[in-house]
Amino acid sequence: MINAVLVFNNNGQPRLTKFYTQLDTAVQQRLLSEIFALVAARPNSACNFLPLPPLLAPPTGSSTASEQNDAPSLVTYRHYATLYFILISTSTESPLALLDLIQVFVEALDRLFENVCELDLIFNFETLHAVLGEMIVGGVVVETGLEKVVEGVKAQGRVAKRPVNEGRVGLTQGIWAGR
């Protein structure tokens, strides 16, 4: 299952934090900065899997495989322009499929905001949560279809754009690089 979803920008400032276990705010922040430290050190050519940050590193000493299945063992990330999207998950998830999931998430945002940029997410973090809520409930993926996710969010009410005077609308439409 998925243990946490994080979004932060190139400076490590969080834009979305969602933990599927109840965690102390201070611990959340520490985890966030540990992961940011890891991810910021990687060149763009590197692969999209991170080693476990110290907070999540398994305790020394062997434990059986079945126990490891419950513990988070996979940190997957994707980097889009100014934002990092991070998924922390257990071994029951497929690493490559998680990358696709992030892609769906971002595409859904793009669909809702029309050429989404970081500012949209800053001002509409409630919508960001709503999109995530349509895709993942309680750490289990409930929807991977782009159309259905967008539909689900739209059913909850109008999606606000960011305030108009907050700068120009995003740059030119481009093609999503998918894997």
Next chain:
Amino acid sequence: MFEKDIYQLIRGLRSHKGNEREYIQDSLRECRREIKSQDMDHKATALMKLVYLEMFGHDMSWASFNVLEVMSSPKYIQKRVGYLAAVQSFRPDTEVLMLAENLLKKDLNSPDKVTIGLPLGAIPHVINASMANSLLTDLIPRLSHSLPAIRKKTIVTLYRLALVYPETLRPAWPKIKDRLLDENEDPSVTAAIVNVVCELGWRRPQDFLSLAPRLFELLTAGGNNWMAIKIIKLFSTLTPLEPRLVKKLLPPLTSIIKTTPAMSLLYECINGIIQGGIMEAAEGTTDGDEVARLCLSKLRAMLVVEGDPNLRYVALLAFAKITSSHAELVSQHQDVILECIDDADISIRTRALDLVVDMINANNLQTVVERLLKQLRTAGKAPEPTDPTTEDRGTHDGIVPRADEDDEEMQASIRPKEQKPNTAPPLPDDYRTSVIERILEMCSRATYAHMSDFEWYIGVLVDLVKQCPSSPATGNFGSHHTTASKDRPPNVADAVGAELLNVAVRVKAVRPDAAAAAQNLLSSDRRPDFFPSAGSGGQAVLASAAFIAGEYASLLPDAEAVLTSLLQSSASTQQLQASVLASYLQALPKLFAVLTTRDPHAPWTSTRRTTTMLLIARIVHFLEPLTLHPDLDVQERAVEYLDLMRLAAEAAASQQTDDDEESGGGGSSYAAEPPLLLTQAIPSLFSGMELNPVAHAALRKVPQPEGLDLAAPINGSLQMLLRQADDYDTDTDEANDEVYKFYYDKPSSSVAAGYQRPAAELLEPPTSASKSKAASASYQDAETEPLDREAAERKRAERRERYKDDPYYIDSERASGTSTPTPMHNILRSSSNGEELDVDAIPVMELQLDSKDIPAAPRAPSANDKKKKRPRRHFEIAGDETLEGGDDMPSVSSSASLSSKATAGARGTKKPSLLEVDSSGLSALSLSDDAAARSGATGRFDVERRQAEEEEMARAIREVERLRLEMQRAQERIQPRGALAEEGVVVTRKKVRKKKKVDTLSEEPAAAAADDDDGEEGGTAVKKKRRKKRKEGGEDSVASEKPAADERDSEVPVKPKRKKKRQVTFDDDDTVE
């Protein structure tokens, strides 16, 4: 007052560059005020702002009650904010959770479909065991909601319910299963169910075997890649239980591998084939062979493909899973895997490294190690350990939302953009460390089974020293916390040193090489080569090097140079760790002994005397300052050897040389002998039996001598002695001595009294006995001393008798018989404490003897023997020594069971990983059909039964209440005010008043009327009673279910007790309805 909305807050943050902290504190204060406002809009806005700030680490747990208030708002927009706040801020210890339960139930049953989604999303975050049970009854009906979106969320929520309270899955599972089997179900709901089943599957795969046909159908139908991946993952846990599945699965999996355009699905197919054991199961069949070939070729292609490091990464993961079962298949792809060791990406490198360690054999060991070494050499070391706290803003204080640098960047559309340089960063220290550890692991595996060239290995080890990452915080010199140096975390340089030592000890043939390597490492003029940076990462290796140099001093190319280097290190002692220094100290006298006895037959000339004296003087010069070293170990050794050296100097100075005798005109014709202290006594301290590796478990196998009672006090009067020692301390004025004063509180310290004692005593190892002896000698304790000596003498005689025929036992007399008696030895032997020395020596000596008799190696005895005989390798590797015995296996297994017990214990108390959601509760819950049927036969499900009971109870209570009201009305109508039927009047009136209070509006115009009527109607109490009874009987026959207790109550209507009861039932009624 309402200050600003969320947009304004964010804008404010963005515009307050530099003083964000202040701005946030202001905003938080504002929120605290606003959230108390009566206006729900203000409340919700304040909450929204708090949620935003919470993301940056500003605690909002204080607002949990306000969260609840907003959650219960009738407006969806506000409710949504409340739920979001609950999800983000509720923690296990949030107390208002109990109050939220009813709200969640209410919203789950909301007619508005959007509202239902809110609790469904929030419950997984806040659920606990006590809530789970009561929410279950509201969740299950949602499984058949008309909207697929609600159905799928319900399924997942039920799964999270089961994680905290497994029993809840029992009533829910059949319904979920029906949904899965329903072919007309919405595909996205089916996919969600498959996701949940996959999560459940690995815990109890046997329960899901019955679903295999349906899952197979879904897999072959295709369409949803995510679901297909999950099904394959689920199947890989099922195949071990149902071998027939393998045959069934092979064709579709093969076709997916061949046809799918989705790389993730392709990969998971291969992964599923590996993990499900399909490869082994299908081995030998044509299909199986084909699939194995197909998988490996695809994996290989993934490794080779350009431009996608992710594929390389996951392919290595898959390879790592195959190695355990198909090592030979994997090693066919060695070439590409080895390429990955040099990948620019450290994640990939680490994976490759893990894999390579398992692939190593005698043929490729050197290539791989050379490759890794080259990598270490060429990649620059990480910049001097920078404190991450200074680098990353807010590593420890949390992240402060900063005013954003430039809006331009933020407006950049979020799409992949090459931004950062693609150059590989310098190797981080932990990677460096792990490479070194892996090299050591590969080389030393199975007692050097793959090693064919030890000279090369020593070269590698010396090279590795240079590559050790610099470790911060060395040299706790000056700090009086002496234990710190021993407690410091093991350094990788220690491991390298240990390997060097291990090779030197085990492989006789390369000892000269090892000694030469040690000399190089120690040599002070080559220091900059090996330990270039200020960080002393590799320095820990010096301890081992010094030991080798000391122990094999005779093999050193230039012992004198080593001695000089060691002595020169005094200039840099400030940099050396105490443990290294202690090792230096131990090596010094060994080197000295070798240097002075290099030519045993050389005459004792004045030149030789001068050289010796000079050597001693240099050593003394080195040792003297160290007697005040803060580390006790260093200090003790320094003090001991300092006195030894002074003794040697005395002996050398007083010994007549050749020249002296000639000039003195003595008639002796033979050449003068060098002093025995130098030629015999000192070397005999360090030579003797050769050191051999000892198995870890060997000590445990040493038989316990009969009659050895470890619990018995060694010296019965120890307490008294200590007390006397204390008294003595406080009484004497010797404490004026500065050194003494320094150690005032440590009377047992070896320096305290050590200076003026006879050398013989200093030569004794500092056993507890010698200490007590020292204490008694210096403190003039005549009382206990003879007693002790007598007892020791007696014990010694006894022991000698007992062990007379024991080959394992080395008697001090017998052992020392091998060396010529010298004055020194006489002193040693005549000392009453010589005996105690033997006690300490027993295990070591035993093992030594044993090794001659029994060539048993504990780890892999047969392999070891084979190795020794193998002709192509001319290296002889000494195996670990251990005691022989029939209990070899049992003791091994007992140690294994011990360790397994230890891990079991550790597991029991193991702290779960930070984000872990524990699902272990599910493993005990059986969901299989027959289990369900069984529990169905014995009765209804627990939850359902309880629910039915509750309903029945509510019905009964309503009924009773209705009857009573009726009765009351009748009674009031009948009862005349004038009929002062004793107690009846008072009670009736009270009753009426009470009633008015409880429900004023609903029914009591009638009651009021009755009240008025009371006086006019002239009925009697008797009449009233009779009437009531009649009525009661009639009702009874109708409502047969009414509980007896209530019946009794209504029969005796006029009792204060009943009134109380009535009120209670009213309350109940309210909540039920």
